[in-house]
Amino acid sequence: MAELTLTLSRHSKDVNCCVFSPNSSILVSGSSDKTVRLWDIPEGTELNDSPLQGHSYHVCSCAFSPFGTLLATASTDCSVWLWDTRTYEKITALEGHRGAVRSCVFSPDSLLLMSGSADETVCLWSTKTKKLVRRIEGFESSVMTCSFTPDNLYILAGVSNGEVSLWEVQSGVCKAFDKEANDMGVNTCCFSPTFGSAGPCNTDTSGSSPHFLLVTGGGDNLVKLWNIFTASAYSDKCHIGHRATLVAHEAPVWECTFSNNGKLLASCSGDKTVIIWNPLEGTPLHRVFAHSRYVTCCAFSPDGQYLASGSNDRTVKVWKLNLSETSAGLIESGNMVKNLTKNDTYCTTTSEPKAAVKKLVAWTVDDVCIWLTNLNLELYCERFRENAIDGTELFNITAELLVNDLCIGPVGHRNKILRSVKDLKKNELDDNIPDEFLCPITREVMIDPVIAADGHSYERKAIESWMLSGKLTSPMTNKPIKHSNLISNTTLKSVISRYFSAENVI
Incomplete structure (x- = not known):
């Protein structure tokens, strides 16, 4: 499915980012050597205008405008530079961040450029005036990645504390x-350009919420897919719902990207590999091994012919894609090919495994063992059977029970079990429980809901902790909270109580 055709090795330090031009003929790569290099892919050579120089520190991110007239480069020197792609001369430096700029991306309509920074802010810049349009604050740690929804109306940011x-x-x-999108920090996020409301034939006149497909990757070694529902004509509520977790990488995931037609997803990792997925089915199609160190970035060409990857080994590699070879399970490493087995990857989705279509508390012991097998932890099946661990027991499993009663020693195995149970429970919350019952801060069912000065309801302990930490803004609107008085929402508490006393209980 992927054949290595070019190895580009002119950078003298780590390659941190790469992107194809809209016409697919030029590949741009940015490096810790402070340079941006331009490659003619059909010719396999470096352009005469290359390298672009001027940043005083690492180049972390690069992006072409949708029409190909501008190139943006972001650096840990706290600036974003704009370049004219006709001459590759610098147009201006956008300076507004006070920390390293980790990400830059153009809006689909090309009117805005967004940058995310270690100063815990996102900046929106006008591509016409080259001026700052809006600074978004309120993040609790470094903004590592950001992306526009395909309709230009929303942005999504991922930060180093794991929140999107x-x-x-x-x-x-x-x-x-979502406060725990990727446990060890979100390194990358990207929207599918074709899924749901992003598709060319999805003009929605029914008033239902526009929806998009998002991918994130992070320090927990996981690739995660999310359903993003934005506000419709009849509702002002947005929602982030977990869709699938793709488990195959053995080290942090540094970048994920969709192909232009949305049919392929690529992810790259510190395990020195790039994996190509079918994003709608959550299945792996191909894995490539060619770099000798971390793979830090990857990009599809817009025409779908190439996949590029950059690495700490200071090289950029370009792969020719053969889309007719789509047999799931093919893994290629140089000239070595082997079949992908169940032990190479596992995808937790709303349709797999069989037990996942049931509510967790309805699982039998056999369902639990199927789940363990799909986590590659089948060695513990007998222990779970001996202790009659069904769905109800699994729902209430704790780290102490795993150690003391089930004698599961390796910390990695215990964490894997607990993380997967958490995802299963979260999926059921997303699918079954009205969003109004969930605290906007913790995303858990409220036990003692209170109304704050911003008019929204929160779990009492959560909003009290929010205020005690020194935050003077609303978690929902980001506007100042006038006072700290809290009023018990007895009506909502009663409604939640009646809901869980009925057959709806999880």
Whole structure:
């Protein structure tokens, strides 16, 4: 499916980013050597205008505008530079961040450029005036990655504490967030250009929420897919719902990217590999081994012919894609090919395994063992059987029980079990429980809901902790909270109690 055709080795330090031009003929790569290099892919040579120089520190991110007239490069020197792609001369330096700029991306309509920084802010810049349009604050750690929804109306940011959040472009207001998207930090995020409301034939006149497919990758070695529902004509609520977890990488995932037609997803990792996935089925199609160190970035060419990858081994590699070879399970390493087995990867989705279509508490012991097998932890099946661990027991499993009663020694295995159970429980919350019952801060069912001065309801302990930590803004609107008085929401508490006393209980 992927044949190595070019190895580009002119950078003198780590390659941190790469991107194809809209016409697929030029590949741009940025490096810790402070340079940006331009490659003619059909010719396999470096352009005469290359390298582009001027950044005073590592180049972390690069992006072409949708029409190909501008190139943006972001650096740990706290700036974003714009280049004219006709001459590859510098147009201007956008300076507004106070920390390293980790990510830059153009809006689909090319009117805005977004940058995310270690100063815990996102900046939106006008590509016409080259001026700052809006600064978005309120993040609790470094912004590592950011992306526009395909309709230009929202942005999504991923930060180093593991949180992703959705913000409205026009107002700069946070509309939804997930505090534990990737446990060890979110390194990358990207929207599918064709899924759901992003598709060419999805003009929605019914008033239902526009929806998009998001991928994130992070320090937990996981690739995660999310359903992003934005506000419709009849609702102002946005929602981030977990869709699938793709488990195959053995080290942090540094970048994920969709092909232009949305049919392929690529992820690259510190395990020195790039994996190509079918994003809708959550299945791996191909894995490539060619780099000798971490693979830090990857990019599809817009015409679908090439996949590029950059690495700490200071090289950029370009792969020719043969889309007719789509037999799932093919792994290629140089000239060595082997079949992908169940032990190479596992995808947890809403349709797999069989037990996942049931509510967790309805699982039998056999269902639990199927789940363990798919986690590559079948060695513990007998222990779970001996202790009659069914879905109800699994729902309430703790680290102490895993150690003391089930005698599971390796910390990695215990964490894998607990993380997967957490994902299963979260999926059931997303699918079954009304969003109004969940605290906007913890995303857990509220036990003692209270109304704050911003008019929204929160779990009492969560909003009290929020205020005690010194935050003076609303978790929902990011606007100042006028006072700290909290009023018990007895009506909501009663509704939640009645809901869980009925057959809806998880």
